[in-house]
Amino acid sequence: MDEDWAADVRKHAPGADEGAIAGIVRYCGIALRNRDSALVSFSDPAETGRVRENYLKKKLGLTDPDSDLDAAIAGVGAHMGDDPTRNRVTVYYLLADRFGKLGLFGGGAAAPVATAAPAGAVPLMAVPAAAVPAATPATAKRRVGAGLWPAVPLLLLLLSAIGLFWIISRGHPGPAAAPAAADSVVAPAAAPAAPAIPVGMGLTQEEIDGVPSASVYFDTAKTDVSPEIVGVAARFKAYLADHAGAKLAVSGYNDPRGDAAMNAELSKNRAMAVRDALVANGIAVEAIDLVKPEATSDTTTSLENARRVDINVV
Known part of the structure; x- marks a missing residue:
């Protein structure tokens, strides 16, 4: 099939990510050459079940309850209700976008999801500046002095402890500290490349x-x-x-x-x-x-x- 997949995606998702579309096209591969396999039938429970199990769970790595995944698939079908074609690339793009997984196909990073604050909590940025009294030079000086003086004895005690530890460790070196493990960074799985076309048979x-x-x-x-x-x-x-x-x-x-x-x-x-x-x-x-x-x-x-x-x- 000679299709403009990006144009079809943009009918339902204006401003869609070109890189993610290209990645999904590569993922679908030769299935897009045949009209039947290039379309998704939302009226066929077996097919929507395959989309849930093989695309949402295996490819996107989702662990949501089946009922939630089925609802997402049905939501995409309802969104595309006026479109008689329901191209597979568009369906997969809308589902990946719905779950913030476009990065798996080379799309841009998804916007972070806002987390609701606990009931009754006041966001830090929402505290008005007028609620915090401004410090005058005099009060600032008193605050600094009052804040530092009680810490002096503690500081001297800390320095003494450090000196004692240094003297002991010179004669009895302890085991070397294990290097801190670097935070592991898991790169998103790249969309599989289409199989190479052989030359000849x-x-x-x-x-x-x-x-x-x-x-x-x-x-x-x-x-x-x-x-x-x-x-x-x-x-x-x-x-x-x-x-x-x-x-x-x-x-x-x-x-x-x-x-x-x-x-x-x-x-x-x-x-x-x-x-x-x-x-x-x-x-x-x-x-x-x-x-x-x-x-x-x-x-x-x-x-x-x-x-x-x-x-x-x-």
Whole structure:
């Protein structure tokens, strides 16, 4: 999908942080290429449950009660109620902003949350200056003198104790004090980088909210499938076994060079080759749909990335 994710986020969050948006796009990765996986269905309890468990808890590290997290998800859905698309990037941005977690994706530091003062307490900054009597030179002098004199005997006693300790320690050195441990600083987790696109035959895979996705890449004008498909097929097979009714959408693309008709046929043959490889590795053919993209020639990316077949759960 060729989407302006930042523009969609700004429809619901004017002034949204560009760095955080880019980080969330990287986190979502290849899931954004397919329209179904690029959207969030707030009417599907299974999907909102995955958002809670895999995004809010695992990615954002939240420990709030499930009821609070579900309420936050529902609140974002209500906020986006007039938007029929509900893009995943926008949903994730609004949730991260709601919990002050944009820094995990490279966004600016969140404003500190104000803590309410105990009942009856008066904030320090709220004390009027007139409540504190001003000191005149005379009263200031009396205060200084009166404050210092009682401390003189204590000061002499302290100096004597220090001198005695120094004399004793010269002959009996004690154990060296352990160096103070530096305050540990935990840096926010960086958003994971998108998988590197292979040059020629290869494969990338990701998992967003517990849902696997993959892209299979090809050499120029070829339909040979990478041997890595064996491991990927096993992940998809396990997911389909645990999610009744789920299916795989397989879509083929080509780079824009050459004859358009031949390229369209090449994209179809690549998709069929991936489907056959998935079936050969234990996935029922009835669980796989060949989905033709609106445009098989991908002009929005590099030539290597354009020569691919996307596999997404629908």
